[in-house]
Amino acid sequence: MNNLAVISLGGSIIAPDKVDSTFLRQLNEALRIYLKEDKSRKIILVCGGGAPARVYQEAMRAIQEDIDSEELDWLGIRATHINGQLIKAMLSEFCTDNLITDPTGHINFRGQVLVAAGWKPGFSTDNDAVILAERFEGQLIINLSNIAKVYTDDPKKNPDAQPLDAISWADYRTMVGNQWTPGKSTPFDPIASKRAEKMHMKVVCADGRNIQNTMDILYGRPFFGTVIGEESV
Template identity: 25%
Template sequence: MAIIVLSLGGSILLPEIDRPNIKPYISVLTRISAHHSLFVVVGGGGTARQYISLARSFDADDAFSDELGIMVTRLNATLLVGALGKAAYPGVVETHTEALCAAETGKIVIMGGITPGQTTDAVAAVLAERVQADLFINLTAVDGIYSADPRKDTSAKRYDIMTASELLGVVIGQQAVAGVNTVMDIVAVKMVERCGIPLLVMDGRDPTQLESAIKTGRYTGTLVSPDGKSPFPLQK
């Protein structure tokens, strides 16, 4: 049984509160958890950004805004726990140690944010190291890592495979350009570099693609591997 950590963006799970993408994930995550130990870290998405923007209009400081964002990630995570029902551990865990304990139940373990100033991608990367994951998957709205923002640059190249140090160079380069949203933050990438766990970055809007990647090893995305080797097929 492989150990898999998913970083599931809030904008993937809840593009809008009236356009949820939760239901398609229920059966997929449940089937994956039947064969693998599964952890899911849920982001805040657009809802968190809206709350933070409103808070800053009242001159709230960054620390307060971070706490507000964490609350939203945990609200999104709680919604996923409720949707998964008996397949999930019945509560949103708030520390990595608690996640380890919750995994002993054999249920899907769900987290949100835990640390001010740290994205849920970074939380998931630390969790992957803590649970000694076989695979870390970042589910985002882009089908991999690109040389530039593909939504703004049609000549951007998608990387099929790269090392964590190469990814770090791409992320740092993109963050130097104003207005560009990178797929992962620097802290998360540094954690991936440190722990050496394979990272797969792929489009999470269609969860059947996630299931296919785990079951067959076929995917569209970018594999970040310390040795250039694929982690597939995963041990059942």
């Protein structure tokens, strides 16, 4: 699908501790300009869980120590649905489909915007973004979170960790491993990474709070972030 942008919108920027309405208002204004300039432009927004997911998962762990990971996953998924419904309402003028909670189900995508959220246990919203990109022929996923770049290691734990402008899928997947667990924090989920590599996609990881930078990515201008993909190194 031409002019398609797939954006994995991290819950950490939708609701870092509570819903960041100032950020969302500014993002809404910028995306509306982008969409109205060219009616052929389409955006898929896949929403993460953020604070609501974390709060409920931590509460469940406090109530019951040996809680099943699938139950924790469902709590996180429901949080993404709340965030997704908010984003869908925000862009309702451009979004004619209901909130997508199954990326493999029936989807019309007649409007310019499609909003999706968590699907089922074992699959992060990053993975949902890859499935939707594959389905609608998108080759680039813009992964927006509160992290400006991918680092060689966790910069919070390792002061020698270095930011990367680009990294191959092989090197990235060596860093993050092959398993995903509910609440796991990596720039882009390991399971989604395996699928994206297979489909020869590129992923741009950037700080979504910098809306001008996000728009630079959408418009194909120079931007600040990390490109994951074979042709980027």
